[in-house]
Amino acid sequence: MPTPPVFLPPTSYEYTSVQKVAGTRAEEATDVLAAEEPLEIRLGYGPAGQREHRTLSITMRTPGHDFELTAGFLLTEGIIRSRADLTGILYCPDVEKDEERENVVRAELTAGLSMDLPRLERHFYTSSSCGVCGKTSIDAVHAASxxxxxxxxxxxxxxxxxxxxxxxRAAQALFEQTGGLHAAALFSPAGELLLLREDVGRHNALDKVIGAALLAGQLPLHDTLLLVSGRASFELVQKAAVAGIPVLAAVGAPSSLAVSAAHDFGMTLCGFVRQQRFNIYSHPRRIIFPDEPTPTQQ
Structure with missing residues (x-):
């Protein structure tokens, strides 16, 4: 049996029997899978004595860091503007089955926070692979603060x-065991790893990073850069901009809408970061090359 991932909750992974094939031979073995379970995010809002609760979203995620995922999701989707808008996040005690208790969280919003109820009525379903679906228009996202x-x-x-x-990759404990997770990692300008989160969904991984920074009172993240596994989508650029991240790098390719959004937000966007190569798609002024002075030195 493989060695379990280090420093990760048991709910983040599970074992399965497989047949490993090498050439024309197959043998029984045990493999480790990244866990994927639904997380229901509920909101509590309204004045004291008149609190209301409703489900906002269901997202498929890797269990672990659920409160960070929730906080990051609420911030990047415009439900809250700062840590002060949250009074707390908890696992809902009033679920029907015990096994579902850690798959339902409720975020309690401050009593004075106004809610756009029509927007909440058009609540969305979030999958681990595609990110947020059901946005009414790209313009509405561009208009978000x-x-x-x-x-x-x-x-x-x-x-x-x-x-x-x-x-x-060196910091991805769960990926090394499963090979099936995305990661979002926050670095200092000197390349020091500040924070990393993994999830079956790249959007969830980024929301966990942003949520951790939000709950720690570290926003905006102006003096950081972000690396995401896989491609750079519009949603990832938008989420990074909400958190104040000026430099976004991706192992894969950016979409055309991601590049357009990065230009609009003033963000430096790099893609295809691998094998000692990468492309800069927007605002290249922040990337410094040997023998070239920084803009402040010119």
């Missing part, structure tokens, strides 16, 4: 960008 990204800096040496995938 985002922190202003710093026009200058942080400045990042190109050599640091090259090193990010290896540093991210």
């Amino acid at each position: 985002c922190p202003v990204l710093p026009p200058d800096g942080p400045y990042v040496d190109a050599a640091v960008i090259h090193e990010l995938p290896a540093r991210q």
Whole structure:
């Protein structure tokens, strides 16, 4: 049996029997799978004595860091604007089955927070693979309030960008066991790993990172850069902008809408970060190359 992942909750993975094939031979073996379970996110809102509760979203995720996922999701989807809008997040005690208790969370919002009820009526279903579905229009997302990204800096040496995938992979305990997870990793401009979260969904992994920073009172993340596994979608660019992240790098390709959004938000977007190569799609001023002074030195 494989060694269980280190420092990860048992609910994050499970074992399964497999046949491993090498050439023309097959043998029985045990493998480790990344767990995927639904998480129902409920909201509690309204004045004291008149609190209302409703389900906002159901997302497929890897169990673990559920409160961070919830907080990041609420922030990046515009339900809350800051940590002060939350009075608490808890697992719902009033579920029918004990095994579902840790798959239902309720975020309690401050009594004075106004709610856009028609928007909540159009609540969305979120899958682990595709991110948020059912947005009424791209324009509505562009119109969402985002922190202003710093026009200058942080400045990042190109050599640091090259090193990010290896540093991210070295910190992915669960990926090493399962091979089936996305990751979002926050780094300093010097390439120091600050925070990493894994999930079966790249959007969930990023929401967990942003939620952890939100709950720790670290937003906006102006002096950081972000690396995501897989491709860079519009949703990932939008979520990073909400958190104030000026530099986003992806192992895979960006979409056309992601590039357009990065231009609009003033974000430096890099893609295909692998094998000592990458492309810069927007605002290249933050990437520094050998023998070239930073803009502040010019």
